[in-house]
Amino acid sequence: MAETVLEIRDLTKSFASRPGMLGRPKVKNIAVDNVSFAVSSAETLGIVGESGCGKSTLALTIMRLYEPDAGKIYFDGNDITRLNMRELKPVRRNMQLIFQDPLAAFDPRLRVDQIIGEPLEIHGVGTLRSNRDYAASLLRKVGLYAEDMHRLPSEFSGGQQQRIGIARALALKPRLLICDEPVSALDVSVQAQILNLLRDLQDELGFSYIFISHNIAITAFMSNRIGVMYLGKLVEIGETESIIRNPLHPYTEELLAAIPDPDPSYRDNNICSSSAPAELEGLSTGCVFRMRCPIAQEICAAEEPPLRTVHSGHQTACHFA
């Protein structure tokens, strides 16, 4: 059994909306609701869901960039949920983020070598000179040239910028990389290059990924296991093939059916659910998906289905699975 790098238990994060002008009560928006999973070493866990399902909040909460309301985060077996900033620093070294828009994640005035060198400097690794050589080797690793070190990020194309973002994330040799929509902003012809690169790097360096995307086909290509989120809840999780071939939750089925197949022979296969994502308000009990669910029964309004194991390694939160 591979060792567990990250484990979260019942992680919850909510945001209070500001009270209205007329003194309307504060509403609590639960972005991540009791989510639990574990990620093993050298494994990729994909997280899919639509906008607003809480997948990005989940990433930031795991990194402790948001403070969780409840639940536990274990990294390498240690509880990091309540560590203070000083205690957290050595842990952060081992968890890095790759963002959707790399340009927004860089200081536009820093050169590439400074961007890659900054995390090393913060963590007091190496000397200025050795770090420069190291930055050059990282650039080559992600498919750029050492000569690119002295240029500004804005001088690069979108795909190259994402490569710089990956080089920076790798600089501290992390054990876990969280990628939040890493190819969504890229041209179609460039996406495949970055996806291949991410997989090659994992094969070579053996770290784990949490790969977040709204695109289930891309997530399936990248991941060993996939978790599906809906309105802050993990509604299904399992081995990639099991999720794709044998989805257990009606939402996963809908998500899979909605993907436009790049083959005109399979037209009209996509089903259309009749309603848009439900508002959370008024859904204090029962299944979060029931307003959209084609097979909802009375029990779905009365009782919230727990995430339970249906068969080996495949869990879902549906009364009828």
Added chain:
Amino acid sequence: MSETLLEVENLHAQFSLENECVPAVNGVSFSISKGEVLGIVGESGSGKSVTALSLLQLIDPPGEIIAGKAMFYGEDAPVDLLQISSKELQKIAGSRISMIFQDAMASLNPVLTVGFQIAETLRVHRGLSRKAAKEKTVYLLERVGIANAAQRSRNYPHEFSGGMRQRVLIAMAIACRPELLIADEPTTALDVTIQAQILHLLREFTRDFGMSIILISHDLGVIAQLADQVAVMYAGRIVESGPVDLIFHNPQHPYTQALAASIPRLHEYPKRLVTIDGSPPRAGTDDFGRCSFYPRCSQRIDICAEKRPRLTQILPKQFASCWVAQQGAFADG
């Protein structure tokens, strides 16, 4: 043979900046039949949006149309959309030809109710009375799948979700039963489940009203699901065109082939994806003496660096601008 609705010939558009002219569209020609969906697929900077905007003279300075013809054979006398006066264009735009964009919020007026905005279209173009326009508006909102249409018509754009707003925009676009709908990335900002609903809706309208659609998208999946004919654009030109099944099952241009192979598919688990080296050329950096895809092409031969290939018929109904494909076609006889 079906009737032609729009015929675009040799469209050129460019952006004149302070010290350079950046060509965006370099001689694009295509035609679309009545009731047909033409999918234009391309990456950012390929000129697909500029092509669409040109058809309604919507590119603002420093952008300009420098050559070309776009004959529209609607119910009225044929007109060249690129030449007609703005007064004539106003009669056609929003009525015979309408357009929807990626960002529905930016296309709607935030301080007017959606009902008012749809009714306005009907009153201006169809001369309907206030009451008749209101009734028709409610019908249209129902038609695009908005529940409680009468009540919702009194809401403002911000009170709708992204998918619902796109439906409002579609209701407005089809209000006057246009013969042609130009849809520029209509589902790109939407979630996949909502995207499926909108595509379904658009398909219904082509079937029920015989409306033609120019569908612009970077997503091959969206194109495969809705288009009858496909044009693939690269660096301001159409590099391949033909019926949708041929483009997807037997692509002739190396760019189309590689693009289709590079996207991950659900039921295939390859170890690696096919990639295209490099990135698309930035507008204006293209070398005119050679094929624009030359630097990234895995099948390139000597002539590709010396002479630009023209869009040539390779197979019955299928055209590609590629020396390699042409040689193959002529070698086969």
